[in-house]
Amino acid sequence: MSGNRIPLGPFHPLLEEAEFFEIKVDGETVVDIDMEIGWMHRGHEYISEMSSFTQSIYLVERICGICSTSHPLACVHAVEDIDNIEIPIRARYIRTLVGELERIHSHLLWLGLAGHFIGYDTVWMWAWKYREPVLQIIEAISGNRNHYGIMRVGGVSKDVDPSNIPKLLEILDTVDKKMDMFAKVVNDDPVLKKRLVGVGVLTKQDAIDYCAVGPTSRASGVRGDVRKDDPSDAYDLVDFNEIVLQNGDVYDKLVLRVLETKESIKICRQCFESLKTAKGSIINNVKEISPGEGIGRYEAPRGEVFHYMRSDGTNRPIRHKVRAPSYVNIPTYKASCIGVSISDALITLAAVDPCYCCTERSLTITDINQRSNSLDILKLSKEKTEKIRREINGK
Amino acid sequence: MIGKNLFYLFIFPGLLFTGVVGLIIGWVDRKVSARFQFRVGPPVFQNFYDIFKLLGKEVIIVKDSVKFLFVASPIIAFATLVFISMTIGVSLFFNDGFGGDLLVVMYLMMVYSVMLVLGGSSTGNVYSSIGAGREVKLLLGDELVFIFVCLIPIIKSGYSINFEEILAAQSDGVFGGSISGVIGFLAGLLCIQAKMALKPFDIPEAETEIVEGPLMEYSGPLLAFWKLNHHLMYVAYPFLLIILFFGGFNLVGIGILWAILKYVGIVVLMIILKNTNPRLQIDNALKFFWKILTPIAFTGVILAVLGV
Numbered sequence: 001m002s003g004n005r006i007p008l009g010p011f012h013p014l015l016e017e018a019e020f021f022e023i024k025v026d027g028e029t030v031v032d033i034d035m036e037i038g039w040m041h042r043g044h045e046y047i048s049e050m051s052s053f054t055q056s057i058y059l060v061e062r063i064c065g066i067c068s069t070s071h072p073l074a075c076v077h078a079v080e081d082i083d084n085i086e087i088p089i090r091a092r093y094i095r096t097l098v099g100e101l102e103r104i105h106s107h108l109l110w111l112g113l114a115g116h117f118i119g120y121d122t123v124w125m126w127a128w129k130y131r132e133p134v135l136q137i138i139e140a141i142s143g144n145r146n147h148y149g150i151m152r153v154g155g156v157s158k159d160v161d162p163s164n165i166p167k168l169l170e171i172l173d174t175v176d177k178k179m180d181m182f183a184k185v186v187n188d189d190p191v192l193k194k195r196l197v198g199v200g201v202l203t204k205q206d207a208i209d210y211c212a213v214g215p216t217s218r219a220s221g222v223r224g225d226v227r228k229d230d231p232s233d234a235y236d237l238v239d240f241n242e243i244v245l246q247n248g249d250v251y252d253k254l255v256l257r258v259l260e261t262k263e264s265i266k267i268c269r270q271c272f273e274s275l276k277t278a279k280g281s282i283i284n285n286v287k288e289i290s291p292g293e294g295i296g297r298y299e300a301p302r303g304e305v306f307h308y309m310r311s312d313g314t315n316r317p318i319r320h321k322v323r324a325p326s327y328v329n330i331p332t333y334k335a336s337c338i339g340v341s342i343s344d345a346l347i348t349l350a351a352v353d354p355c356y357c358c359t360e361r362s363l364t365i366t367d368i369n370q371r372s373n374s375l376d377i378l379k380l381s382k383e384k385t386e387k388i389r390r391e392i393n394g395k
Numbered sequence: 396m397i398g399k400n401l402f403y404l405f406i407f408p409g410l411l412f413t414g415v416v417g418l419i420i421g422w423v424d425r426k427v428s429a430r431f432q433f434r435v436g437p438p439v440f441q442n443f444y445d446i447f448k449l450l451g452k453e454v455i456i457v458k459d460s461v462k463f464l465f466v467a468s469p470i471i472a473f474a475t476l477v478f479i480s481m482t483i484g485v486s487l488f489f490n491d492g493f494g495g496d497l498l499v500v501m502y503l504m505m506v507y508s509v510m511l512v513l514g515g516s517s518t519g520n521v522y523s524s525i526g527a528g529r530e531v532k533l534l535l536g537d538e539l540v541f542i543f544v545c546l547i548p549i550i551k552s553g554y555s556i557n558f559e560e561i562l563a564a565q566s567d568g569v570f571g572g573s574i575s576g577v578i579g580f581l582a583g584l585l586c587i588q589a590k591m592a593l594k595p596f597d598i599p600e601a602e603t604e605i606v607e608g609p610l611m612e613y614s615g616p617l618l619a620f621w622k623l624n625h626h627l628m629y630v631a632y633p634f635l636l637i638i639l640f641f642g643g644f645n646l647v648g649i650g651i652l653w654a655i656l657k658y659v660g661i662v663v664l665m666i667i668l669k670n671t672n673p674r675l676q677i678d679n680a681l682k683f684f685w686k687i688l689t690p691i692a693f694t695g696v697i698l699a700v701l702g703v
Contacts, residue, residue: 005523013603028525028677064635117603119594125432191595195673342525343604343676 005367006342010039012115014346017356021333022351024042030343033334035053037357041362045169046378050107053079053153053311056320060307061147063322064160064220064358066109069102071307072301073152077232077296078309079153079317080291087233089273091282092156097271099298100146100264104175105134106301107257108352111182114254117350123185130178133171140168155283172272178264196251199325199340200348203248206335214303216329216352219256220248238270248342250335250351278375289313298323302353323361324358337386410477417626418442423659424666426631431670442626457612461517467513469620471507475506476624480631486558487634487643495558495575497545500635504541504590507624508534508633511599514621515609517571529677530592537596539590539604540582543692547579548639550692550699565642574703578695580640584661586687587632589669590682591625596680607678633661654666 008014008021018039024032044063048056060071073095077349080087087095105137106130115123141160142148149157186192207220217224225242226237243259245252293310303325310319329352337345403409421442429436456462482495482503508530515527549556551558551573589596600608610621622638637643637657644654675683 004521006525028528091484117599119601119603120672121428122432122670123673125434129433145481191675192671194679197673341676341678343598343601343674346604 008346008349014350015356015360019354019356019360023337023342023345025342029344030337030340030342030345033337033345035333036152037360038074038362040357040360042357043055043250043359043378044137045320045322046106048110049317052315053317056254056317057151057153058149060322061149061151063324064355066106066355067102067300067302067305067324067358068147069098070298070305070322073099073233074296074298074300074305074307074318075309076151076153078252078294078307079296079311081294081296082292082309082311083286083294085154085286086284088280088282088284089234089283090157090159090278091235092237093271093274094141094156094282095151096238097160097268097275098138098150099233100267100271101134103139103225103264103301104261104268105131105138106353108134108202110257110301112349114347117347118192122275127182130175130182133175135172136173137168140164152283153289154286155261155281157283159282160272160275162276167264169272171268172265175198176262179258179261179265183262185186185203186255186258193251194256196347197249198247199344200249200336200351201247201249202332202336203325206332207248210332210335212332213325213328214299215220215253215256215260216303216326216332218243219245219252221246224304226297226304230297232298234271237269237274240264252352278302287383288315293319302326302355302358303329326352326353326355330354330356330359400414401448402604403485404477404481408488409481413477413480413484413630414623415548416632417501417623417628418446419523420629420662423662427663427666428670431666443570446619446623450616451614454615454617455612457518457520462489464513464517465612466617468510468517469617469624470515472507472510472624473620473627475510475688476627477505478633478641479503479507480627480634483558483631483634484640486562487638492561497549497556497561497639501542501545505538507628508590511609514613515599518612520612522605522607523611525605526599526611528600528693529605530609532677532681533589533592533596533598536681537586538686540684540692541586541590542585543581543689544578544583545639546696547692547693547699550696551575551702562638562643566693569640571641571642571699574638575695575698577699580636582692582695583636583639584664584668585688586634588665589684591628591632591665593665594669595675597674598677598680601674629662633658633665647680 004025006023010018010020020036022034023030048059057072060075061068063071108127112124112127139145142150202220204221207217207222240263243256245256265362289311291313296307298305306323308321309317313317315321333349337348422439426436486495512527512530515523548570549559551559552569571580594601641657
């Protein structure tokens with residue numbers, strides 16, 4: 001059986017999206033892995049450069065269905081960084097609130113999926129049931145369940161009605177109780193511990209070497225949270241702890257996410273309390289963006305998301321660069337999965353909470369002697385569109 | 396005589412009865428699991444629809460597979476299970492000297508696993524072969540425990556391997572009431588969980604790891620046979636536990652209610668086990684069977700010899 005190769009993907013029940021990992025096994029033990037990217041290409045950065053600043057925010061919202069407020073937040077931070085635009089206090093609290101609610105629902109979603117991947121379908125259904133109230137709060141605030149669309153350059157577009165806040169706090173309390181229950185289950189269940197403790201360990205050194213971010217690195221004992229290190233919005237006005245665990249195995253990543261959710265609930269409560277009293281507008285109208293460049297960072301549920309924007313004084317960016325957290329987190333799989341068994345290898349990959357559509361880049365295979373540039377794939381794409389159009393018109 | 400035996404095999408308690416009860420208990424499984432998970436669950440006849448739908452679908456046979464094994468193994472497994480359910484059912488429902496033999500049933504239960512391994516490894520698919528390998532390992536794990544579990548009623552009934560004599564020995568008190576009986580029943584429940592590939596021992600078929608393992612390449616009627624096999628096991632194996640530890644059925648008056656309670660109780664225990672546990676890794680499952688359950692089952696055998 002030595003050197004047997006197992007394809008994981010591009011279409012596999014473990015992966016919600018197309019991505020290809022080739023696992024080399026000896027018996028049931030993983031000896032090597034190989035990754036292949038380039039299964040999806042949507043050209044977000046390129047489209048963004050053809051849209052206005054406001055349109056880009058809606059566009060980047062659709063990079064990821066789960067981090068659908070992290071990308072816009074990092075994007076508006078980048079635009080605001082160009083001109084050092086001030087944000088009204090009320091808008092800062094609303095931004096933080098929506099961002100943290102997104103973290104809660106994202107972590108609960110991961111918790112459910114992780115349960116499904118280890119065959120614990122009850123946890124899957126329960127976690128997703130208790131995620132529902134969070135979505136309700138978000139819907140009450142923004143009008144939408146998933147793509148909230150309330151971030152604007154200079155503020156937010158929708159206000160939180162103070163008379164609704166007591167009701168929303170009540171719903172948040174139910175989520176809090178359920179998170180306590182999950183924390184208890186994670187602490188007490190012996191079979192769950194047997195399944196996850198010591199599985200897929202990412203050592204501290206590996207986490208540093210691979211530049212891992214977010215829960216992936218914090219579970220391995222590496223500090224690093226944009227909310228603490230470079231506080232934007234209302235993160236310097238609220239009180240919360242940065243959770244850091246030491247072991248780096250799947251169990252620690254699970255515990256870390258449950259504890260982080262508790263911290264997020266704490267932040268949401270403080271934001272709601274402040275919104276009861278904070279006065280003022282929710283948006284600072286921005287007429288034009290001056291030439292220059294800016295960066296925006298935000299701690300997405302999976303780690304730091306980074307946006308770079310350059311403006312030439314018109315109403316659209318001339319360069320927009322996105323780096324999603326999965327871009328650095330997925331390669332840590334190579335460090336953590338060698339030597340574990342197949343069944344552990346899969347949950348090890350899932351523990352990173354990989355988001356492929358965030359991180360996918362186009363892949364071109366060219367002759368090494370020929371020079372190529374990034375416009376080649378665009379040319380190919382246009383040629384193919386033309387070809388299809390001709391064929392359809394021809395018939 | 397031949398007519399009666401054919402009736403036993405095909406109508407009651409063989410193919411037709413076991414199949415129908417199995418499909419309905421499959422619905423109970425799905426419904427209870429759904430209620431566990433705050434879902435609504437399927438309608439009563441969903442499993443019937445599923446099987447009939449599969450029977451009408453095309454069979455795709457993998458080009459590089461060993462075609463004979465690929466086609467024969469689900470059918471042989473099906474025949475084996477029908478025979479097991481007949482043997483168990485006749486001893487349970489009729490007291491006419493048919494006298495099923497425990498050893499035969501133990502052998503046939505192993506034949507089913509072997510067929511799953513053969514069918515899985517005949518396709519050449521990498522996931523199927525991993526699943527088949529895991530099935531072999533799991534069989535190695537649960538078989539020894541299962542032999543110990545079967546030894547307990549054999550010893551307690553005065554060294555008899557005949558179902559009717561085992562049942563007769565329980566007429567004045569079921570084996571499940573003694574300490575060794577309780578140990579045997581619980582260990583047997585876990586063995587059956589492993590033999591039926593239910594969680595936490597659904598390791599050979601782990602959907603999110605190896606995509607249903609041995610069953611991956613099966614489609615159409617052949618897959619329907621595998622599904623039906625699963626439903627037959629849902630009847631035959633709990634019935635076996637009832638014979639070995641709970642004194643069979645007494646189908647008179649209130650006894651009918653007791654019979655249904657015994658059966659549904661065991662099935663619900665299996666469903667609870669299934670829904671409150673994650674899937675174990677294969678090495679942890681083997682450790683569990685060899686290091687924990689085997690000594691426990693062996694203790695049960697010793698207690699049975701001592702008459703406790």
